[in-house]
Amino acid sequence: MTVTTTASGQASPPVELVTCTIDGIDVSVPKGTLIIRAAEQLGIEVPRFCDHPLLSPVAACRMCLVEIEGQPKPQPACAVAVGDKMIIKTQMTSEVADTAQRGVMEFLLINHPLDCPVCDKGGECPLQNQAMTAGHAESRFEGVKRTFPKPINVSAQILLDRERCVSCARCTRFADEIAGDPFIELLERGAKQQVGTAEDQPFDSYFSGNTVQICPVGALTSADYRFKARPFDLVSTPTTCEHCASGCGLRTDDRRNKVQRRLALEDYEVNEDWNCDKGRFAFRYLTDDRLTHPLIRDEEGDLVPASWPEAINFAAAKLAEVHGKVGVLTGGRLTREDAYAYAKFARVALGSDDIDFRARAASTEEAEFLAAHVAGTGLGLSYADIEKAPIVLLVGIEPEEESPIVFLRLRKAVLAGTAKVAAISSWASPGFAKTGGTVLAAAPGAEAEVLAALGAKAGSLSEAAASVADALREPGAVILVGERLAANLGGISAAVKLAGETGASLSWIPRRAGERGALDAGALAGVLPGGRPITDSGARAEVAAAWGIDEADLPAEPGLQAAGIIEALLTPPVVDEEPAPGTEEDDALIIAETAVESAAAADDEPGDAADAAAEDPNFEAIIEEPEPRISGLVIGGVEINDMPDPEAFRLALKEADVVISLETRLAGVDAYADVVFPVSVDTERSGSYVNWEGRIRPFGKVLRDATTLTDGRVLAMIADELDRPIATEDSNAIRREIDGLGFYSGTRPVPPAVTAPVAATPGSGQALLASWRHLLDLGILQAGEQYLAATQRPSVVRLSAATAAGIGVSDAEDVTVSSESGSITLPLVITDMPDGVVWVPGNSPGSAVNASLSVVPGTVVSIARGGQA
Amino acid sequence: MAELPQAVRGFSTTFFTMFRKVNTEQYPEDKDKYPPKPAFHGRHQLNRHPDGLEKCVGCELCAWACPADAIYVEGADNEEGERHSPGERYGAVYQINYLRCILCGLCIEACPTRALTMTNEYELADNSREKLIYEKDDLLAPLMPGMVPPPHSMVAGTTAKDYYDGKVTGSTPAQADEVAAREVEKVSAQAATADERLADAAANEEAAIKVAQERVANDREEVLADLAADEKKGGAQ
Numbered sequence A: 001m002t003v004t005t006t007a008s009g010q011a012s013p014p015v016e017l018v019t020c021t022i023d024g025i026d027v028s029v030p031k032g033t034l035i036i037r038a039a040e041q042l043g044i045e046v047p048r049f050c051d052h053p054l055l056s057p058v059a060a061c062r063m064c065l066v067e068i069e070g071q072p073k074p075q076p077a078c079a080v081a082v083g084d085k086m087i088i089k090t091q092m093t094s095e096v097a098d099t100a101q102r103g104v105m106e107f108l109l110i111n112h113p114l115d116c117p118v119c120d121k122g123g124e125c126p127l128q129n130q131a132m133t134a135g136h137a138e139s140r141f142e143g144v145k146r147t148f149p150k151p152i153n154v155s156a157q158i159l160l161d162r163e164r165c166v167s168c169a170r171c172t173r174f175a176d177e178i179a180g181d182p183f184i185e186l187l188e189r190g191a192k193q194q195v196g197t198a199e200d201q202p203f204d205s206y207f208s209g210n211t212v213q214i215c216p217v218g219a220l221t222s223a224d225y226r227f228k229a230r231p232f233d234l235v236s237t238p239t240t241c242e243h244c245a246s247g248c249g250l251r252t253d254d255r256r257n258k259v260q261r262r263l264a265l266e267d268y269e270v271n272e273d274w275n276c277d278k279g280r281f282a283f284r285y286l287t288d289d290r291l292t293h294p295l296i297r298d299e300e301g302d303l304v305p306a307s308w309p310e311a312i313n314f315a316a317a318k319l320a321e322v323h324g325k326v327g328v329l330t331g332g333r334l335t336r337e338d339a340y341a342y343a344k345f346a347r348v349a350l351g352s353d354d355i356d357f358r359a360r361a362a363s364t365e366e367a368e369f370l371a372a373h374v375a376g377t378g379l380g381l382s383y384a385d386i387e388k389a390p391i392v393l394l395v396g397i398e399p400e401e402e403s404p405i406v407f408l409r410l411r412k413a414v415l416a417g418t419a420k421v422a423a424i425s426s427w428a429s430p431g432f433a434k435t436g437g438t439v440l441a442a443a444p445g446a447e448a449e450v451l452a453a454l455g456a457k458a459g460s461l462s463e464a465a466a467s468v469a470d471a472l473r474e475p476g477a478v479i480l481v482g483e484r485l486a487a488n489l490g491g492i493s494a495a496v497k498l499a500g501e502t503g504a505s506l507s508w509i510p511r512r513a514g515e516r517g518a519l520d521a522g523a524l525a526g527v528l529p530g531g532r533p534i535t536d537s538g539a540r541a542e543v544a545a546a547w548g549i550d551e552a553d554l555p556a557e558p559g560l561q562a563a564g565i566i567e568a569l570l571t572p573p574v575v576d577e578e579p580a581p582g583t584e585e586d587d588a589l590i591i592a593e594t595a596v597e598s599a600a601a602a603d604d605e606p607g608d609a610a611d612a613a614a615e616d617p618n619f620e621a622i623i624e625e626p627e628p629r630i631s632g633l634v635i636g637g638v639e640i641n642d643m644p645d646p647e648a649f650r651l652a653l654k655e656a657d658v659v660i661s662l663e664t665r666l667a668g669v670d671a672y673a674d675v676v677f678p679v680s681v682d683t684e685r686s687g688s689y690v691n692w693e694g695r696i697r698p699f700g701k702v703l704r705d706a707t708t709l710t711d712g713r714v715l716a717m718i719a720d721e722l723d724r725p726i727a728t729e730d731s732n733a734i735r736r737e738i739d740g741l742g743f744y745s746g747t748r749p750v751p752p753a754v755t756a757p758v759a760a761t762p763g764s765g766q767a768l769l770a771s772w773r774h775l776l777d778l779g780i781l782q783a784g785e786q787y788l789a790a791t792q793r794p795s796v797v798r799l800s801a802a803t804a805a806g807i808g809v810s811d812a813e814d815v816t817v818s819s820e821s822g823s824i825t826l827p828l829v830i831t832d833m834p835d836g837v838v839w840v841p842g843n844s845p846g847s848a849v850n851a852s853l854s855v856v857p858g859t860v861v862s863i864a865r866g867g868q869a
Numbered sequence B: 001m002a003e004l005p006q007a008v009r010g011f012s013t014t015f016f017t018m019f020r021k022v023n024t025e026q027y028p029e030d031k032d033k034y035p036p037k038p039a040f041h042g043r044h045q046l047n048r049h050p051d052g053l054e055k056c057v058g059c060e061l062c063a064w065a066c067p068a069d070a071i072y073v074e075g076a077d078n079e080e081g082e083r084h085s086p087g088e089r090y091g092a093v094y095q096i097n098y099l100r101c102i103l104c105g106l107c108i109e110a111c112p113t114r115a116l117t118m119t120n121e122y123e124l125a126d127n128s129r130e131k132l133i134y135e136k137d138d139l140l141a142p143l144m145p146g147m148v149p150p151p152h153s154m155v156a157g158t159t160a161k162d163y164y165d166g167k168v169t170g171s172t173p174a175q176a177d178e179v180a181a182r183e184v185e186k187v188s189a190q191a192a193t194a195d196e197r198l199a200d201a202a203a204n205e206e207a208a209i210k211v212a213q214e215r216v217a218n219d220r221e222e223v224l225a226d227l228a229a230d231e232k233k234g235g236a237q
C-alpha cells in the first residue's frame, strides 16, 4: 500500500528488566513476566494445564507449583510474576515443588476415567504425558470415580465428556476472552464441577474448534474427528487456509493420504494460536464428488470422458478458432501460482487482456483502485498495526463473518485498550458488537456520503462521528475497506479521498483467499504481474522479457473485466453495412496475420466501434465482418451463483462459442463447457496465498501420492499445443518466475475519483437491500459438512421498527424480499438500523441473494409481509 | 600317520549316530501328533463378549505397541442400529500383516480390553502377499454357543461397564430376534434382487429368442427367394 505507514519504524520504549534465579540459573526478563515463561526461556518446563500464553492466568489447576524462597507454600508458576532477585526452584531442584506437583496430579487422577483407549486425545495428551513425568505409578484411590453419561453436545460440532475435564477453564476463558462468545461456563463445585451451556444456547461460536485444540485433555472433541485416528497415524503438513483472506497457518493431518483434521498452526504474526471453524472443519469438498478425468462435448452435445491428449488437442483447436476473443474468469479461490498461470495464459496463449479474478459484485472503480493501491505493493499494513491504531474504520466489511482473524485481532486490541473500532454499516452485527465500537449507520450506497462527511469534518457530524473523524487524523489510524464496497459506486473513491485528507492508512480486505494473490499475479485486466500497468511500455517490456516474448505481442490496452466480458457476450456485434467478403479460411488467415492490429481494435468497447469506424479510415480494412468482441471463455473454478447476476452469466456461457472449464468437480459451468479439465485441490499441490496484509503464505503438498494436475500444468499443455508455450507446469518454477519479476517500481496509475450517484430512495413497500455473507453458509467449500452447517447463524431478515411498521409486520413474522428475478422469505428480526433498508444474509439457507434476487446490495427491492412472493 | 586315529574317532561319531532314534517329525503328514505348546504365540484372534459383540474398541494400542508395524486399525463410532461393540467406539478396520508379524505378543499385552489374544495356529504361509494380510473377518473369534453375530444392540439395561465387569453372560432372545430380523431382511432383499435378475434374464431370453426367430424367418425367406431365383434362371436356361 502506498499510503501505508507501518508502526514498525517507531522506537519501542525501553523495557525494565528484572533478574531472578531459577534452579540456580540467573535469567533477566521484562518486569511482569510470569515465572512459567521465564523458566521456558531457560528450557525448564514446568508442568501445566490451565496456563496458556494467550489467556489470562487463573491458576486453576495447581499443576505448576514451584518453590519460591521466602514463601511459606509452593506457588503457581503460571500466575506469579517474577520479582527482582527472586530465587525459584522448580521440580528439577526442589523436593517441595516435586512433591506438591505429584500431589496435585494424584488429585487430578482421582476423578479421571480410564478412557485413554477410546479418547481422541490419547497419544497427544498433556495429562497422559505429565502423569508419566509428574505422577505416581500406583494409585492410592480406592473409592468410586465420578461418572457422567457419555458425551453431551455443547454444540452440534463440539462434544464434551465431562468426567475427563480437569476444570482448567481454558475453554471458558477462550470463549470469553478471545472469541467473545461466553456460551460455556464452569458450573457446580467440587467433584461435580463441569463445563456447561445454558439450556437454550448451544456453544455456536465461529471459533469453537479452538477449544478442542487447547483443551489439555480429551474432554472437548469434535464430532468431525471423533475416533478418526491416533496422533501417531498422522502425517502433519504446515498449510495455509484457503477459506478467507486472513491467511491462517494451519496444520493438516492426513492418514494414508486422506485428510483427517486441520488445526491452527501457531503463527504470532498472523493467526496467533487460533483459527475459525470454517478453516478447521470444512475440508470434505477436497474429496467429495471429485472430477477425475477430462470431459469433452461430442457431436450429440453430451459431455463424454476423454483422454488427456484428446481433451488438450480439442481445447487448443477450439481456442485457436477464437484467438484474441477469449475472456478468462478465474474466480477468487486460486493460489497465486495458478492465478499467475491464467494471467500468463491469457496474455501469451490467448493474446488477450480480458481477464478478471473477481467472481462477485465488482466495479471498474475497484479495479482502478486495486491497480493504483494494492497490486504489487507487498506486505503493507499488518495485523500488528491494526492492534495499535487509534481508530480502525471498517467500511464494507464485517470482520467476524468475512475475515475472522481480523475480528479476533480487533477484539483483542479493543479489550487491551490499544485500538478503537468504528464501522460504516447498516447495523451493528453481533460480531461488531463484540468489538464494542461506534457504528456510523449508513444505508447501502450512502457509505461515500459518510466517508466524505468524515473527511470534510462538516459541522453536521454527530458526536460519535466527530470523534471518529478526529481519531482518523491521529498517526496510525486505519481505514479497512472490504470487497463489498465495490458494489456501491463512489465508495472506494471516497475512502481513498478520506485517507488522503486524514493521513490514515488504507487497506483492502477481500473475502476469498485467492484474490490478493490473483491481483499480484496479474489476473486482472490492465494489470500485469507485480502490479505493472499494461499501458506502461516499460512494464510491458519487463514482463515480455521475463516471458521470453516480443513486447509487441503483449496487449497494450486494458482488456475487459468480468462484467464487460459477460456484457460483450450478451451484446450482438455491430453489423457492418457491407457483408464481409471472403470465406471462413480467409478470415482465419486474416485473424492470424493481423493479430496485433485486430487485438488492438477489438479492445475498444463494442459500443465504441461505430465511433471508431467513423474516425478511423483504416477501420474497415481491419474488421472484415462484424466480429463479436468476445466469443470464448476460459473459466477456472467459478461457481455460477457467485456471480452477481447468475442468470446473465448463464446466458453468456450459452452465448459463448467456446467454453473451457477447469474444475475440481462438476459444479455448474460444465453444463455449458466444451471441455472440462479436472484440476488439483490444495492438498494435492504446493502453492501460496497472499493474505490481506500482502503477506505471502506458502503451503506444501499434503497428499504426497496425489497425481492430479494443477491449473498451471493444464494451461501449459494447452499453450504448448497452441505453440505459444507458457511454461507454468511447476509451481516452484512459477514462484521463481514471480520472484524474479518482482514488483512494479514505476509510477502507479492514479486512484479513481468517482462521484457516488445520488442514492435511490425507496418508495413505500420498498427498501434498499443490504447484505453480506455469513462465515458459515452455503459456500461450496463447506459443502457436505453437516456438523459445521448445524452451527450456522440463523437466516433472518432485518428491518428497522419503522420500516417494519410500514409494511405491517412485527418481530418473528415472515417478510418477503423480492426483486424482478425472485424473492426471499425469512422471519423478521427488528434491528436498530436506518429506515428503508432491508438486510438478508448473502448465501445462507433460504437466502441466496445472487441466485434468488440477482441484484447487488444498494438496489431497491420490494418488501412485503408474509410468505407471498 | 598321526592323523589316522583322529579320522577314525571322527567317523565313529557319524557311525554311532546312525543307530540313534531320529528327531525328524513328519510335517504335514503327522502334524496332529505334535501340537504346539499351549503357551505358543500363534495367529491372533479378536475376541467377543459372551453375547457376540466385539471386544475391540479400535484404540490402536496394539498397532502402537507393535515393533514390526504389522497392525492397521481404524476406529469408528457405533451408530445406533449398527452396534459392533459395547460403548461408543469399535474397530471398523482391523488388519494384521503376517509377512511382518514376528509373533512377539507385545500387541496382546497392550490391548486394554483383552480383545486381542493369540491362538496356537502357526501355519502362516501362503502363495501371495495379499493373502497374508488378515482382515477383521479372518481374525474374529468364531461365534460360540449363546452368541449372536453383531451388529446388534447391547443386552437391554446394561452399560459398557457391565460388559467389562462380566455381568453379561450371553445373548438375550431380544438380541437374537434382532439379528434374525436383520437376516430375514437381508435374505428377502437378496431374494428380491434374485427375482429381479431372473425376470431380467427371462426378458432377455425372450428377446433373444424373438431376435433368433426373426433371423431364422428372414434367412428362410432369403433362401427361398434365392432358390426361386435360381429355379427361374434354371428354367430360362
Ligand code: SF4
Residues within 6 Å of the ligand: A164, A165, A166, A167, A168, A169, A170, A171, A172, A195, A214, A215, A216, A217, A219, A220
Ligand atoms: S473441557 Fe477441557 S479446556 Fe475446558 S475446563 Fe475442562 S479440561 Fe479445561
Ligand code: SF4
Residues within 6 Å of the ligand: A241, A242, A243, A244, A245, A246, A247, A248, A271, A275, A276, A277, A278, A279, A280, A403, A404, A405
Ligand atoms: S479465519 Fe479465514 S484463514 Fe483462518 S481458518 Fe478461518 S477461513 Fe481460514
Ligand code: SF4
Residues within 6 Å of the ligand: B065, B066, B067, B068, B069, B070, B071, B096, B100, B101, B102, B103, B104, B105, B106, B107, B108
Ligand atoms: S505379535 Fe508382535 S509383531 Fe506381531 S502383531 Fe503383535 S506386536 Fe506386532
Ligand code: SF4
Residues within 6 Å of the ligand: A117, B055, B056, B057, B058, B059, B060, B061, B062, B063, B073, B091, B110, B111, B112, B113, B114, B115, B116
Ligand atoms: S485389539 Fe485391543 S489394542 Fe487393538 S485396537 Fe482393539 S482394543 Fe485396542
Ligand code: FES
Residues within 6 Å of the ligand: A047, A048, A049, A050, A051, A058, A059, A060, A061, A062, A063, A064, A065, A076, A077, A078, A079
Ligand atoms: S498451569 Fe499453573 S495453575 Fe494451572
